[in-house]
Amino acid sequence: MGDATNTLRVLVATDCHLGYMEKDEIRRHDSFQAFEEICSIAEQKQVDFLLLGGDLFHENKPSRSTLVKAIEILRRYCLNDRSVQFQVVSDQTVNFQNAFGHVNYEDPHFNVGLPVFSIHGNHDDPAGVDNLSAVDILSACNLVNYFGKTVLGGSGVGQITVYPILIKKLQGSTAVALYGLGNIRDERLNRMFQTPHAVQWMRPESQEGCEVSDWFNILVLHQNRVKTNPKNAINEHFLPRFLDFIVWGHEHECLVDPQEVSGMGFHISQPGSSVATSLIDGESKPKHVLLLEIKGNQYRPTKIPLMSVRPFEYTEVILKDEPDIDPNDQNSVLEHLDKVVGKLLEKSSKKAANRAELKLPLIRIKVDYSGFMTINPQRFGQKYVGKVANPQDILIFSKAAKRAKGEGKIDDSERLRPEELNQQNIEALVAENNLKMEILPVNDLDIALHNFVNKDDKMAFYSCVKYNLEETRCFPLDLETEDGSCGEGGPCESSSDVTISSPG
């Protein structure tokens, strides 16, 4: 990769969750510091652009404070006199659906030196009458190139068309087709992947000096990754085989090293979040971002550790397996747990030796208390005030119920989605009351409830009713075609590859 002018260099990060814990005295700056570090790495590595995989914001309606801080960081790092060394040759008005319709560095009134491209996640997904995301605010400011905003139910119900951003180096032949798929509810996307032609992947046309096969195809998406329950996650095998590289957002565990997906011909990198939003094992692993260098059809991935991230140590304890604990002596339990905290603190401080700034660590012990009384976690944590960033919830208690059934260990995947909607709420209500939902699907009502509560979207129920009425009116035969032709769970080449005229 010695030929720098022909190498496209991209810094890849995701799930920055700006504003997470903004009211917490200790952790309020964490999300911003990590994001600023990401931007400074991009600056230092002189990448062509920064690519974000969604959930840049933690809240659907970020506070003024979070918006201001996000804008400040972007303004400081993205605006400078460096000249951008690539061009976007696709139809920019299709790629960037804001009022200006062009990539930000081409605006003559801004000095953009570090372009940022981002899709939305499930936290900052578009909502409301105008279907706007918080990322749209940054897009209006010309600080972020927001893409991958699919309009559901536009041309047809449950159909989406994914237009790539076609990126070419100014010098040399490296050409990247960047596909973005902002977060869609997993069930819905799953259903679409299993419906023929529901997802249309537009491909660049061959043009002089550039065959279709010359494009390096990247997809950025923000979904659950299949582990246990295939309904609420996306199966990697549903994705089209023409893709070369996939950036998987939403999953917070850092699995940044590209993994090959057998039989599909692409690799997946899962950078993971830059801030821990749940104190689970997956989040305690070191956080990284990815430097992706692409030259022609080849790429080189380099993982770069984030040094500003607050240290986090996690362990699990099964009280009944510990020989030094006397079940009749609560003090022996406390003493044991104090010892565990001590060890984690020691482990954390050893790691912290090579860090510039010392931050109080996050400590989490998952305690299987089968056969024991629980302990008040608040009281337990009091002596760690000033030593631990989360004294109030160091301990979390669980019972070995699932383990008893022979599952061995609770799968991480279930714990990796701590903030998701409890899909049972309306389902349970409907079941309890023996209601029949004939027009409004339970799932859509769940979404509406979620939007109403969490996103303060006062129109949520109205939109849900309106959408479903229209759907019912316009597509009376929809149910018949929706079964689709693909077997469930299996790989499914879901769409034909449609061509687009690539400009210039």
Next chain:
Amino acid sequence: MGDATNTLRVLVATDCHLGYMEKDEIRRHDSFQAFEEICSIAEQKQVDFLLLGGDLFHENKPSRSTLVKAIEILRRYCLNDRSVQFQVVSDQTVNFQNAFGHVNYEDPHFNVGLPVFSIHGNHDDPAGVDNLSAVDILSACNLVNYFGKTVLGGSGVGQITVYPILIKKLQGSTAVALYGLGNIRDERLNRMFQTPHAVQWMRPESQEGCEVSDWFNILVLHQNRVKTNPKNAINEHFLPRFLDFIVWGHEHECLVDPQEVSGMGFHISQPGSSVATSLIDGESKPKHVLLLEIKGNQYRPTKIPLMSVRPFEYTEVILKDEPDIDPNDQNSVLEHLDKVVGKLLEKSSKKAANRAELKLPLIRIKVDYSGFMTINPQRFGQKYVGKVANPQDILIFSKAAKRAKGEGKIDDSERLRPEELNQQNIEALVAENNLKMEILPVNDLDIALHNFVNKDDKMAFYSCVKYNLEETRCFPLDLETEDGSCGEGGPCESSSDVTISSPG
């Protein structure tokens, strides 16, 4: 004013209330269209800058949609290749309290051709832990120069220092000291005006070629203007006499022609809102903005009508005074009111003849129904759907209670503040329960309640308690000095004029 290079040209507007009625199918674009018209007038008149008097946003936490639209408009009009013909010679880090600390057009990464200066109003006042206003978001984007953000209780409780932005034309000698006072609760500001040295007005020092007297002194503020109740409004005579020109925001009635204040030596212009947020007489008058051309110590005001504003006709009807109404025949009342609506519609359509775009008019009839039954306004309005912008509330009913007491007519000033906090809420509660409020002042609790409810500020009560505890701890003698030495209601030269070193 022939010498253009030595004339500072300022377009003055206020109370744009962006986002007002954003959920209303008919009126949702009104606030944005008026603001866009203001910007286009600024562009067309080639002013040096646009000066806004607060309440740029209607909501303290504007929706994503409102933020995006505001940013889009500002970006379109403020960023261009025109060169700015003035400089800010005061300490910009003091004037502009954002992370960048400079006037927006000096930022090398933006092409600002039309600078906008704005204070905050009561709708978009700073709140929350970081004391941020929605205007701070625009300031972070470098689209607005937000000034006049006084930090209360900073150096001392209830003391503020007003630093002017010192503006000089690049060529010639015209020099303007622009003072901004973002909205403060009227009672609090009143109290400060009556306390010696509580409000410090910083004056520019004499410097080579520019005496103190050479500065043209403008103040922009956003407060109630005294009419009936002097406690909840600001008396013009409290303002310092060195001022030359005052832009009064908050009051929605357009009284844009500068009025001299006797004995004070300054003139006041009250541009009024650019969108009617309450259907009262004052808001039905034609809306204008002001072109203010300043040369040396002279100025020329030119009022410019806003043509995009939705037509609004207002009248009052006293049922018992109408000869064609039979008190025993409800139909005769309806017929009469229909006739009144018809006349107002006719009046409106005559005025609309010279407008480019036809907009459904707002119609409001205030009906004194003493001795009559009321009518259902919704039902009355049904036949005007598609003819009137507000069919649901054409009629508003009142009884002649006050008139009976011999006041003749209810003063407009009381009706001009339709959205203000009902200050009686907590007071009433306290009185009812015979509570004694010894530490928390009732007023502060009122504010906290208001912020909690209307601004979704979850920390409102906490902040109130914290602030008052600190105040109580630090200033045990505060009560003794607070009586002040000024007679109530009378003019009060509240502060000495302190000098600041005006930079090079």
